[in-house]
Amino acid sequence: MKAEPCTYVIFGATGNLSRIKLMPALYRLDAAGRLPEGTRIMAMGRRPWDQQKWRQEVQDMVQAKAKDDFDEAVFQRFSDRLYYHQGDISQADCYSGLAQTLADKAFSQNIAFYLSISPADFGPVMSMLSTNDLFNEESGWRRVIIEKPFGYDLESAQALQKRISHYLSEEQIYRIDHYLGKGMVQNVLVFRFANVMLEPLWNRNYIDHIQITHSESIGIDSRGDYYDGAGALRDMLQSHLLQLLTLVTMEPPVSMEAESLRDEKVKVLKSIRPISKEAVHAQAFRGQYAKGMVNNEKVKGYLDEANIPQSSTTETYASMKLYIDNWRWRGVPFYMRTGKRMAKAQSTISICFRHPPLQFFRDTNVQCMNPNWVLLGIQPEECIRIEMTVKEPGLEMSTRTSSLDASFRNQDEKAVDAYEDLLLDVLKGDRSLFLRFDEVEYAWRIVDPILQSWAVERDYIATYPAGSWGPEDSRLFDKESQSWRSSLTPECK
Structure with missing residues (x-):
């Protein structure tokens, strides 16, 4: 597909997302020669x-992210694309003035509206x-990009979709999940x-279980x-x-x-076994961080953060177990967890294969017979690693775990x-x-029973020290041999 010139109209252009992500990303696209001639960016x-003030603001945003890679000549070219439209988005005259401005021949009539707003x-x-x-496509295409959250629960997501679809076709709606844009x-x-x-091994016959972890060392900030x-x-x-889960398990x-990709x-999501209200406690767990140490610094607990009520039972850690009831994955448990103020910031997918039969090694000194793992590091370490058991050098029959590494990026290649x-x-x-909306809808169907159950259970929530790997939730696991994997390096159990 070829990129076409367009006018990006960014609502919320002075906000945090624009400052940290959107403007630096558009600048880097221009630096790489990927923005078509005639592309304009309207804030x-x-x-x-005025225009001069806005361009200076954008320069500050870009320099803060680019640091030593900032190129004055590239920014000069980029700044020629920048325009500023002052207005209150709750007032009608803001839009009539915008329509009048965009009708000017200086602006491409292919228009993308980025809604970085509530x-x-x-x-x-x-x-x-x-x-x-402004959604009229007689003179060019119109596309609308919206950031999550797509609703607060299933009912609100459906209501939001009903309202949006009154103005736009599904083909015009781009629901952005920045996680899916990550190269890894x-x-x-x-x-x-x-x-x-x-x-041939990617199924219930060979895989014992799969874990997906997204941990953050930061708190909730402001x-x-x-x-x-x-x-x-x-x-x-x-x-x-849940998006990572679909990519790992789809046909x-x-x-x-x-x-085709979204159909699979x-x-x-349709094949995930529904969680009944009776099964919520067996398949989901929540916790809240208390005070602790992160990176050798004392940090406060969640209830001591700004704008948090003392009676809050909002979870800062959540884990759940799912089953996919289809031919490939029937009976394989999928464990997912996420949390704030944890020991380390990382996103990983860990695929554990079944244990080999130990009958062959029964009269030997083999002690550390780990299962094979395939480890996919998403961030900050981007890697694909396959762990295998090998014999140690020497006269004894002793083994150790060795890993085959496939680096995602060479040393001279920059991250995108x-x-x-x-x-x-x-x-x-x-x-x-x-x-697509049906992806959003089925994802809400999966978690809705958990949300409803937690909403009425407001007397108690487990806590975990900031800087730890979260609360004790081992009851989620199907077997004693299963536990959370927190490292991308070999673990001997």
């Missing part, structure tokens, strides 16, 4: 800034854009479907108001981690075309931010890494 904001504002903003004919996440697909050697209403299950498990799509992901990929895909009209 929407309430602040009384989900509560999606409906009103789209209504005003529609009233001013896309490499999961290549690893699975471009290497035939593991495919997001207390938002986070206390969301919690870890909504914030990470319902979206990012090979007929092609990399967007609909939805099949996985997820938003670069995704912003470019919007220009191409490639929706394969964006979410």
Whole structure:
């Protein structure tokens, strides 16, 4: 697919997401020569800034991220693409003025609206854009990018979709999950479907269980108001981690075309065994961080953070066990966990194969007979690692674990931010890494029973010290031999 010139209209352009991710990503795309000639970037904001002030602000954003890689000549070219439209998005004249500005021949009539705003504002903003004919595709395409959360639960997600679909077709909606733009996440697909050697083993006959972990060492920063209403299950498990699960477990799509890929992901979500209210305690666990030590610094507990009520039972740690009831995965448990203020910041997928029969080694000194693991490091370490048991050198029959490493990136190759990929895909009209509504809907169906159960159980929540690997939730595991894997290096048990 070829990227077409477009006008990016960014709502919330002066906010944190724009400052940290969007503007630096667009600058890097321009530096790489990937932004088509004629592409313009229109910022929407309430602040009384002129074009010069806005361009200086963007320069500060870009320099803060680029540091030594900042190129004055590249930024000069990039700044020529930048425009600022002052207005209050709750006022009608903001949109009539925007429509008038965008009608100018200086702007491409292919327009992408990026809504980096509260989900509560999606409906009103789209209504005003529609009233001013800004979704009219007579002179060029119109696409709308929206950030998660896509609703607060199943009912609110369906209500939001009903309102959005009043103004837009599904083909115009780009629901962004930045996790899917990460290079290593896309490499999961290549690893699975471009290497035939593991495919015969990728099923219930050989795999014991699969773990997906996203841990963070940071707390909630200044997001207390938002986070206390969301919690870890909504914030990470319902979206990012379920998406990783679909990529690891889906059947090979007929092609990399967007609909084929998304069809297979939805099949996985549909196949996940529903969690009944009676099974919530057996299949889900929550916890909240207390004070502790992170990176040798004392940090406060969740209840001591700003804007957090003392009676809060919002989870900062959530784990759950799922089963996929299809031919490939029937009976294999899938364990997922996420948490704030944990021992280390990392995202990993750990695939544990079944134990080998030990009958052959019964009269030897073999003590450390670990199962084989395939480890996929998503961040910060991007890697694919296969652990195998090998004999130690010497006269004795002793073994150790050795790993085969396939580095994702060579030393001279720079990392590409997820938003670069995704912003470019919007220009191409490639929706394969964006979410279709049925994906969002089925993901909410999976976690809704847990959310409903936790909502009424407000008397107690387990705690864990900040800087640890979370609360004790071993009851999730099907076997005594199963436990959380927190390292990408060989572990001998």
